[in-house]
Amino acid sequence: MSQSLYVGVDLGGTTIKIGLCNHLGELLRTYEGPTETELGTDRILDNIAAYVHSLVPPGTPEWEQVHGIGIGIAGFLDIPGGIIKFSANLPFRQVPVRHIMEEKLGKPVKINNDANVAALGEVWGGAGRGVHNCVCYTLGTGVGGGIIVNGRLIEGFNGMAGELGHISIVPDLEAIQCGCGQMGCLETVSSATGIIRMANDAVARGDRTSLSLVDKIMAKDVFDAAKAGDEVSQRIVARAAFYLGKSMAALAVIVNPQRFIIGGGVSKAGEYLFEQIRETFEKFSTDSAKEGVDIVPAELGNNAGVVGAAGLFLYA
Amino acid sequence: MSQSLYVGVDLGGTTIKIGLCNHLGELLRTYEGPTETELGTDRILDNIAAYVHSLVPPGTPEWEQVHGIGIGIAGFLDIPGGIIKFSANLPFRQVPVRHIMEEKLGKPVKINNDANVAALGEVWGGAGRGVHNCVCYTLGTGVGGGIIVNGRLIEGFNGMAGELGHISIVPDLEAIQCGCGQMGCLETVSSATGIIRMANDAVARGDRTSLSLVDKIMAKDVFDAAKAGDEVSQRIVARAAFYLGKSMAALAVIVNPQRFIIGGGVSKAGEYLFEQIRETFEKFSTDSAKEGVDIVPAELGNNAGVVGAAGLFLYA
Numbered sequence: 001m002s003q004s005l006y007v008g009v010d011l012g013g014t015t016i017k018i019g020l021c022n023h024l025g026e027l028l029r030t031y032e033g034p035t036e037t038e039l040g041t042d043r044i045l046d047n048i049a050a051y052v053h054s055l056v057p058p059g060t061p062e063w064e065q066v067h068g069i070g071i072g073i074a075g076f077l078d079i080p081g082g083i084i085k086f087s088a089n090l091p092f093r094q095v096p097v098r099h100i101m102e103e104k105l106g107k108p109v110k111i112n113n114d115a116n117v118a119a120l121g122e123v124w125g126g127a128g129r130g131v132h133n134c135v136c137y138t139l140g141t142g143v144g145g146g147i148i149v150n151g152r153l154i155e156g157f158n159g160m161a162g163e164l165g166h167i168s169i170v171p172d173l174e175a176i177q178c179g180c181g182q183m184g185c186l187e188t189v190s191s192a193t194g195i196i197r198m199a200n201d202a203v204a205r206g207d208r209t210s211l212s213l214v215d216k217i218m219a220k221d222v223f224d225a226a227k228a229g230d231e232v233s234q235r236i237v238a239r240a241a242f243y244l245g246k247s248m249a250a251l252a253v254i255v256n257p258q259r260f261i262i263g264g265g266v267s268k269a270g271e272y273l274f275e276q277i278r279e280t281f282e283k284f285s286t287d288s289a290k291e292g293v294d295i296v297p298a299e300l301g302n303n304a305g306v307v308g309a310a311g312l313f314l315y316a
Numbered sequence: 317m318s319q320s321l322y323v324g325v326d327l328g329g330t331t332i333k334i335g336l337c338n339h340l341g342e343l344l345r346t347y348e349g350p351t352e353t354e355l356g357t358d359r360i361l362d363n364i365a366a367y368v369h370s371l372v373p374p375g376t377p378e379w380e381q382v383h384g385i386g387i388g389i390a391g392f393l394d395i396p397g398g399i400i401k402f403s404a405n406l407p408f409r410q411v412p413v414r415h416i417m418e419e420k421l422g423k424p425v426k427i428n429n430d431a432n433v434a435a436l437g438e439v440w441g442g443a444g445r446g447v448h449n450c451v452c453y454t455l456g457t458g459v460g461g462g463i464i465v466n467g468r469l470i471e472g473f474n475g476m477a478g479e480l481g482h483i484s485i486v487p488d489l490e491a492i493q494c495g496c497g498q499m500g501c502l503e504t505v506s507s508a509t510g511i512i513r514m515a516n517d518a519v520a521r522g523d524r525t526s527l528s529l530v531d532k533i534m535a536k537d538v539f540d541a542a543k544a545g546d547e548v549s550q551r552i553v554a555r556a557a558f559y560l561g562k563s564m565a566a567l568a569v570i571v572n573p574q575r576f577i578i579g580g581g582v583s584k585a586g587e588y589l590f591e592q593i594r595e596t597f598e599k600f601s602t603d604s605a606k607e608g609v610d611i612v613p614a615e616l617g618n619n620a621g622v623v624g625a626a627g628l629f630l631y632a
Contacts, residue, residue, distance in 0.1 A: 156572020256472020
């Protein structure tokens with residue numbers, strides 16, 4: 001009767017989402033409220049505690065079953081120390097969030113970065129269920145990633161394991177600078193930002209493309225135009241897919257996962273994108289590393305964050 | 317008094333080397349004998365057992381302290397099953413070596429591939445001692461590798477984790493085919509074979525180089541000529557070093573190790589090579605992934621195999 005429960009927190013710049021999971025990674029229910037970033041860090045942390053208590057009221061038998069609260073955050077973290085060192089969207093600077101939240105909630109707390117947590121969510125309760133070696137990509141504003149080896153999220157020496165968007169993979173002759181300062185990072189071509197940048201460049205230089213009729217180009221416009229036969233858009237998508245597939249071929253002989261899971265807004269382009277990624281992956285992978293390996297879409301969508309944050313108590 | 321001991325076996329095509337290690341990864345003594353490959357698999361396995369017994373005679377108190385025997389092998393293995401599926405240098409085809417050797421020796425046996433085992437040796441008792449996240453390269457005939465995450469060797473879904481030589485990293489325009497069938501693998505440019513191939517190509521096409529005076533070019537000749545100012549040789553070394561450094565920059569955001577360890581014959585070129593590798597690594601790595609990360613030579617030389625094989629009982 002007394003099953004183990006886990007609470008996950010997806011701490012975003014505008015919304016805090018809370019989820020309650022059972023030990024199988026099934027999401028039982030969620031709660032959402034505003035982050036109120038403008039009211040400062042103390043208020044944000046109070047809000048997290050209040051929303052967690054709204055989802056699972058303290059004093060109830062269910063609260064007693066909660067083993068811990070995991071929090072996923074976009075930012076640079078000291079994961080073992082439970083400290084947010086810096087976040088672009090949130091005002092935290094060197095804040096010992098784990099310690100503060102453990103005091104507020106009276107339960108163990110863990111923090112981890114949002115891409116790692118989304119990866120964990122997919123492996124625990126989504127497209128990677130039961131697969132112990134997975135690499136997850138999140139294609140959004142940037143390219144995030146998370147790597148699960150033998151059922152555990154890997155962090156690396158500086159907490160930078162799985163930062164797949166910063167693999168320098170575009171050859172020098174066609175590389176541009178990434179927001180991180182390096183040249184040729186995967187996310188310069190395979191993120192929504194990268195796709196939009198390539199589209200805007202094409203329009204600005206006067207390439208003949210249906211995109212020149214679009215007011216404010218989004219990644220979806222580029223995929224729609226490509227599917228409708230626009231050659232410039234097709235080349236942009238092919239380039240985004242090529243470097244994704246090539247990075248996966250490298251990962252196949254580095255961590256050699258059984259499954260690649262691709263989520264995030266860009267992944268909604270569907271099979272049109274996936275087929276091109278698979279083609280490049282096949283082309284550049286050594287046979288014995290790709291045998292039985294598949295490339296599939298993420299399943300949990302926006303819930304990956306809360307499920308994965310809850311999963312930190314089992315898999316990180 | 318009764319410390320734990322571990323036996324490691326480096327099974328090569330011509331020589332079998334056996335080593336005895338204590339629990340700290342210190343190599344206490346070694347024994348070597350011929351493999352006698354031409355006499356077939358039964359004889360090879362009998363030889364391993366005989367050499368192990370020569371190193372640590374059964375019935376002695378020391379034999380009682382031996383926890384297990386690890387074997388490192390160049391070939392395609394079913395690691396969990398303990399089976400050699402195929403080896404280029406040895407006549408094994410689908411042979412359940414672990415099972416057979418456990419019967420012969422009456423102790424637990426583990427097998428793993430030679431590059432993984434060499435990596436483990438360096439991390440346990442060599443250049444990576446005390447460093448829990450390491451990536452090791454072995455630059456020899458090919459480019460081998462082994463990855464240690466949180467103190468454990470990673471295997472991957474098909475046992476292909478750490479096969480760093482087969483990262484497809486050379487851009488299409490300058491890629492050649494690798495022995496594995498793919499194009500642009502790291503080992504086509506950064507192995508001894510790759511370096512010799514580039515040197516022979518240069519001589520054959522009539523490039524002005526001091527290498528044209530060398531009868532049978534070895535990798536060492538290319539390094540010596542480069543250090544002496546031969547421009548063609550300098551470019552060959554620069555190319556080998558560039559792609560090594562670039563692969564390490566990718567690894568820095570994939571598994572994010574604290575240390576890269578480089579061993580094998582080619583690594584004997586020393587600081588001349590290492591400086592060029594470090595320069596490329598610095599250039600292509602994101603700051604937060606390279607902070608505190610170093611690139612160092614292996615320390616154990618030919619003993620890495622036996623030490624690492626012995627270490628399989630603690631770290632794999």
